[in-house]
Amino acid sequence: MWLTITRTFKEALHNFIRNGWLTVATVVVLIMSLYVVSTVYITTFIVNENLKNVQDKLSVSVYFKADTTEKTIEDAKDFFQKNSDVGDVVYVSKEQALENFKKYNANNEELMQSLEEIGENPLWPSLVVTANDSQKYEDIVGYVKSSPYREEISQINFDKTKDAIDKLNSIVKTTERTGITLIFIFSLIAVLITFNTIRVTIYAHKKEIGIMRLVGASNSYIRLPFIFEGFAYGLGSAIISMVILFLTLRFAPSFIFINVSGPISISSHDLLAFYWHNFFIILAIEAGMGIVLGVFSSLIAMRKYLKT
């Protein structure tokens, strides 16, 4: 048994080297397949993560009338917090609001001047409410509007941001769906192309397989080198495509996303962090996919020549 394994392994190694161009072609096809699938996967993942970050930054501000006491607002805060859809409630006092306002508009002299002319703090105290799930803002606003504190509330800024929230929700859903569809389609293409390439490789060995049977080799003895070869194709391609993927993530963003900034930003740094953080998972998926593809394609392609 051991002798058979070492011999067929050596046989596979010889084939791998002596086949030359056929080996190169097969490996290149496998690399491209694995590479495309993993690139689509990473892109989808990163875009989604970024969108989710933006979602996390969403909030609804509930403004109270200027004369509302701090005690009432604190009570309202506790009340809002009771809703299970609400993630976080932050109290922003009049003074805090004014400070923020001044900070943001420090360069706007006109505005600062008019503020001084008013003499008192014209801003309202507010509660900034964040939801656990961006889809729940509508419910939360309804909950706030029907609360016992509705008389104290002067304004809720939700209606203005509603459009933005809706749009973002639909973008997240679309990218998720597009990503999954793309991964599926590319995987399918990769499987078909790889299978076909390996079939051609084995077809080239058709005559050889016949001769091997002739000199008394059992089917499993003929099959083993091809299985090892398929395994080597898969593993080798996975490793090479990991290297290419690294190079892409390292250098491509500076070409592709030159002016992407603001809430969504994709930097080489983020991508590489993602790459290293998930290195073994990506490698395992690629190697697994490559090996399964290589070995099964070989087995299926050979079946025809090993009958009777």
Next chain:
Amino acid sequence: MIKFENVSKIYKDDFHALQDINFEIQPGEFLIVVGPSGAGKSTLLKMIYAAEAPTAGEIYFDNVPLSSLSKSKLPEYRRNIGTVFQDFKLLSRKTAFENVAYALEVSGCPKEEIKEDVPQILEIVGLGEKLNKYPHELSAGEQQRVAIARALIHKPLVIVADEPTGNLDPVASIEILDLLLKINKLGTTVVLASHDKAVVDKAAKRVICLEKGAMTCDTPKGKYKLK
């Protein structure tokens, strides 16, 4: 040793490749099967190494009916029989040594034995100097010698040679025949299919004639005499 009993072979489209063939081969015999192409020579030879099964009748090897062998036993059975073909059937990516060694490797033969036996057998067929040449670096006659060496490596009881000289020039043809005669003299049974008159006449061995699938002659020390 080998016995054909009422053997017929009919292919799908009602083509009668062989019709009611009866003969027996004794151990150590040298048998030549002659006939024009399409007469059924190859089919008859294939039946000896169990690559084809008869539609009717039975073939016995040492009194064992071949139809009784299970599929998994066939590779083992085939090691009793060495085969040689017109197109040599060498593995092009292996050297002469590796081609012969492969036949031993598949049966789990230990390395030391391979290292000893293979050069010896290549020496016997006259290729002692060309162990590490690839088939494309050898002449047609030399390639056929490699194939014969491979057929001999299992020390088979029978060598089945299907038109081994079909691709060779007259001189190389006679050399291959001499090699087969030498092997026969050393005790191996040889079954040779040929339509090369020079080869058949020079051999002067038992001849079986096939025409359109039927056996038309069986003469000891026969000559090639087809219309």
